[in-house]
Amino acid sequence: MSARVSNPETILSVRDLEKTYPNGVRALKGVSFDVKRGEFLVIIGLSGSGKSTMLRCLNRLHDPTGGRILFKGRDVTGIEGQGVLELRSRIGMIFQHFNLIPRHTVIGNVLSGALSRTSTLKSVLGLWSREDREKAMRYLRLVGIGDKAYYRAAQLSGGQQQRVAIARALTQSPDVLLADEPVASLDPATCHTVMDYLKKVNQELGLTIICNLHFLSLVRQYATRVIALKGGEVVYEGDPNSIDDAWFQRIYGEGAKEVHIN
Amino acid sequence: MTQTSIGPAVRRTIFDAFVFAYVAFALYALATNPTEEMLLDLERNAALAGSLALVGAAASLAFNKSGCRTLGEVLFAPAHKRQAAGEPKAWFKTFWGQQAVVTTLVTLVAGLIVTEFSLVALLDRERISQASKLLGQLFNPGWAILPTVVLHMVQTVYMAFVATAIAVPIAFALSFLSAKNIMRSSAAGLATYTILRVIFNVSRSIEPIIWAIIFALWVGFGPFAGMLALMIQSIASLAKQYSEYVEGVDEGPIEGIRSTGATMLQTVWFAIVPQVTLPYISYTIYRWDTNVRMATIIGFVGGGGIGKLLIEYQLQGAWPEVGCILLVVAFVVWVMDAFSAYVREAIK
Ligand SMILES: Nc1ncnc2c1ncn2[C@@H]1O[C@H](COP(=O)(O)OP(=O)(O)OP(=O)(O)O)[C@@H](O)[C@H]1O
Ligand SMILES: [Mg+2]
Numbered sequence: 001m002s003a004r005v006s007n008p009e010t011i012l013s014v015r016d017l018e019k020t021y022p023n024g025v026r027a028l029k030g031v032s033f034d035v036k037r038g039e040f041l042v043i044i045g046l047s048g049s050g051k052s053t054m055l056r057c058l059n060r061l062h063d064p065t066g067g068r069i070l071f072k073g074r075d076v077t078g079i080e081g082q083g084v085l086e087l088r089s090r091i092g093m094i095f096q097h098f099n100l101i102p103r104h105t106v107i108g109n110v111l112s113g114a115l116s117r118t119s120t121l122k123s124v125l126g127l128w129s130r131e132d133r134e135k136a137m138r139y140l141r142l143v144g145i146g147d148k149a150y151y152r153a154a155q156l157s158g159g160q161q162q163r164v165a166i167a168r169a170l171t172q173s174p175d176v177l178l179a180d181e182p183v184a185s186l187d188p189a190t191c192h193t194v195m196d197y198l199k200k201v202n203q204e205l206g207l208t209i210i211c212n213l214h215f216l217s218l219v220r221q222y223a224t225r226v227i228a229l230k231g232g233e234v235v236y237e238g239d240p241n242s243i244d245d246a247w248f249q250r251i252y253g254e255g256a257k258e259v260h261i262n
Numbered sequence: 263m264t265q266t267s268i269g270p271a272v273r274r275t276i277f278d279a280f281v282f283a284y285v286a287f288a289l290y291a292l293a294t295n296p297t298e299e300m301l302l303d304l305e306r307n308a309a310l311a312g313s314l315a316l317v318g319a320a321a322s323l324a325f326n327k328s329g330c331r332t333l334g335e336v337l338f339a340p341a342h343k344r345q346a347a348g349e350p351k352a353w354f355k356t357f358w359g360q361q362a363v364v365t366t367l368v369t370l371v372a373g374l375i376v377t378e379f380s381l382v383a384l385l386d387r388e389r390i391s392q393a394s395k396l397l398g399q400l401f402n403p404g405w406a407i408l409p410t411v412v413l414h415m416v417q418t419v420y421m422a423f424v425a426t427a428i429a430v431p432i433a434f435a436l437s438f439l440s441a442k443n444i445m446r447s448s449a450a451g452l453a454t455y456t457i458l459r460v461i462f463n464v465s466r467s468i469e470p471i472i473w474a475i476i477f478a479l480w481v482g483f484g485p486f487a488g489m490l491a492l493m494i495q496s497i498a499s500l501a502k503q504y505s506e507y508v509e510g511v512d513e514g515p516i517e518g519i520r521s522t523g524a525t526m527l528q529t530v531w532f533a534i535v536p537q538v539t540l541p542y543i544s545y546t547i548y549r550w551d552t553n554v555r556m557a558t559i560i561g562f563v564g565g566g567g568i569g570k571l572l573i574e575y576q577l578q579g580a581w582p583e584v585g586c587i588l589l590v591v592a593f594v595v596w597v598m599d600a601f602s603a604y605v606r607e608a609i610k
Contacts, residue, residue: 059521089523099518103536112532116523124531165518172522 011037011072011175011208012058018066019053019232027053029232030067035176040202041210042219042240045229046252051212054229055178058210059091060084072175089116092169093178096185098161102154106145106164109153110136113171132171139167143197159190166197170205177201179211183218195222216243274326274334275319281333282318283311285365288372325357333358333365396581403589404582411571411590418567419594421485422553425492430546433497437504438530444508458501465498470556471563478564488565492553503545504538511537544606551602558591 012035019028027050035041043051056062058069060076068077076087092113100109114132115123122128128136140146143163148156153164162182169177179198183191199222202209213219219226220240228236228243228251236247243251287310291301301307325332331339336358353359383389438444440458445451473491481487515533524532561569568591575583 061517061521085523085525087523088521091521093518093521095514095518097514099514099521101515101518101532101536103539104532112519112524113522115519115525115528115532120525120527120531123528168518168522178521 009036010034012210013070014058014067015070016067017054017057017064017069019050019057019062020065027232028057028064031229031232031234032067033227033234033237035208035210037175037208038202038206039208040199040222040224041208041227042223042225043210043212043227043229044214044216044219044251049229050232051229052180055093055180055210055212058176058178059088059093061088061093085116089172090174091176091178092172092174093180094162094165094169094182096181098158098165100153100161100164100168102152104153105149106151106153106156107136107140107149109164110140110167110171113168116172135173136167136171139170140164142170142201143167157190158186159193162186162194163197166194166201170201170207174207176208176210179209181212181214184214191218198222216248219243270338270340273338274332275322277334277337278322278332279315279319281361281365282321283314285368286314286318287311288368292368292372292375330357333361399581400585400588402582403586404580405586407583407586408590411568411587414568414571415590415594417485418557418561418569419554421489421565421567422492422550422557425489425496425553425557426546426550429493429496429500429549433500433504434542436497436501437508438534440501440505441508443511443513444530444534462498462502465494466502468495470495470560474560474563474565483564483566485566488557488560488567488569491560491565492556495556496549496553500546500549504542507538507541507545508534540609543609547602547605551598554598555595558595 014034015032017028017031018026020026031050031054043054045051053062057064060079064077068075070076071087071090076083079087101112104112111128111132114128114136118128118132137146137149140149143166145156145160145163145167148160153161156164166177177198182198183194186194195218198209198211201207211223213223220243223240226236226238226240226243227234228247230251236243236251287307290310322332322334326335354363436458439454440462442455445455470491473494474488477487477490478484481490511534515537516529519529519533557565557567558569558572561567561571562573564570568587572584572587572591575587
């Protein structure tokens with residue numbers, strides 16, 4: 001385990017990361033980048049460029065096939081079993097389709113963020129600790145839907161469900177929050193609400209965020225730094241406001257035009 | 263590419279060969295009216311059927327080559343060939359249509375002979391009056407034995423209930439081990455999945471009445487044997503159905519729960535169980551309902567309960583008593599059926 005971290009502020013280091021799926025698709029071809037504590041890092045790129053694969057390698061929902069990932073200075077590439085579960089508990093994640101349990105209550109969904117520190121028996125019996133209950137309720141209020149705690153998740157609108165998902169991730173007390181196209185299935189107005197909550201979480205709780213996005217206008221508004229993937233490789237890394245038309249064409253291909261949502 | 267074009271052609275030829283050999287053989291048998299001894303002469307018949315099949319295969323190839331589509335071609339042709347079948351013709355004018363009609367007619371005629379269909383027996387005045395007397399007795403039930411009947415019926419319903427109740431937790435646990443989406447991640451898992459699936463399919467295909475015979479010899483005649491027979495069948499059938507529900511769950515919640523660092527068991531409990539609970543309950547009630555009906559039949563071969571009572575009175579020719587039993591069975595089955603349908607509708 002080589003724990004060489006050049007910058008103490010670096011929370012995640014990705015080095016030459018490779019992912020080849022069992023069917024032979026090379027989704028990541030040697031991706032390297034660093035993530036600093038407190039950043040709002042946005043990953044952009046065409047559909048199929050490997051953004052989702054990238055995020056899922058970071059919390060080991062997928063196993064990388066090459067390269068290394070350092071999390072808080074520790075090499076987590078080779079860990080297995082319990083180690084993977086601990087890693088996941090340190091990294092929250094939200095998804096395009098929210099991935100809640102529709103039949104469970106909102107508060108029940110948020111409490112599942114505490115699964116990793118609750119024994120299997122206790123969690124099955126619903127015996128959550130008092131701190132976890134309070135924490136879940138606190139985060140539910142933070143995302144503005146404390147009054148919906150006892151609704152079924154399925155009864156909420158898409159934007160509200162995504163806020164439940166954020167509260168669930170926060171209940172993990174994670175160091176990093178991954179967001180895989182968190183607003184792609186929401187209407188433009190709701191989309192800003194959800195992005196604003198992510199920004200709030202980033203600024204008020206100091207949580208590091210790595211977020212896949214499709215719309216460049218959102219990227220400019222929320223990202224502190226951008227990485228662009230193309231065909232499984234990093235083609236751009238830097239300030240969101242320096243992405244001009246030339247860069248845009250390189251990332252999205254010749255003839256691509258930017259669309260705006262307000 | 264070659265595989266997709268050869269596979270259907272082989273299947274087509276085998277099918278046509280079989281149909282031709284079957285029709286020709288049946289016609290031959292109809293024409294010559296063979297004795298039982300001739301029908302049992304395996305060597306001669308196999309040779310005959312074999313050569314007829316060869317002729318059929320050759321005919322199938324020849325017809326299809328000349329553009330005349332056979333039944334086998336229609337059934338097994340790959341999708342891209344079906345569209346290129348040319349201008350539509352009324353089905354009874356096509357070769358394959360006539361082939362289907364001839365095969366069905368021959369089967370019908372042969373079937374009437376094999377099942378010893380006889381209008382003479384059906385319309386015999388003497389026998390009709392005997393049967394109607396029996397029916398009359400059946401519909402004039404002997405209510406005197408009603409308390410005994412109810413007691414046995416209760417036993418049957420309990421047999422079905424206990425069999426279902428024991429089967430449910432076992433099938434519940436097994437259903438996750440035999441769901442492909444859970445087990446495919448490792449080689450050991452895939453092996454478990456395959457073995458369990460084979461066991462389920464084999465034990466499901468053995469009728470409960472056979473299980474009842476086996477268990478009656480094992481634990482003695484009576485309701486216990488019948489309950490065990492129903493239980494075995496229920497485990498296999500519930501586990502198979504449950505695991506299909508597990509295979510059909512939405513992957514999203516699984517990913518969501520896994521991302522929190524949950525263990526395998528927590529993921530199953532939080533992401534999968536909520537998705538399958540309602541279909542599980544619904545199918546389980548249906549299974550209990552089925553078990554009540556099966557428990558009656560199982561009684562015939564030593565499984566106890568109402569079936570045992572029924573067979574006893576039937577052997578004595580005590581038709582009014584049999585009538586009483588049949589009415590009680592019909593009533594309970596009807597109530598169970600309505601109840602199960604209602605509950606399944608209500609929780610949907
Ligand atoms: N489970 C999988 N098995 C095999 N190939 C996969 C799998 N998941 C993704 N891929 C492939 O890997 C490549 C990258 O996919 P990925 O989902 O990471 O892209 P993405 O950038 O997230 O795209 P999108 O914007 O459409 O979500 C694609 O070619 C995709 O087909
Ligand atoms: Mg994606």
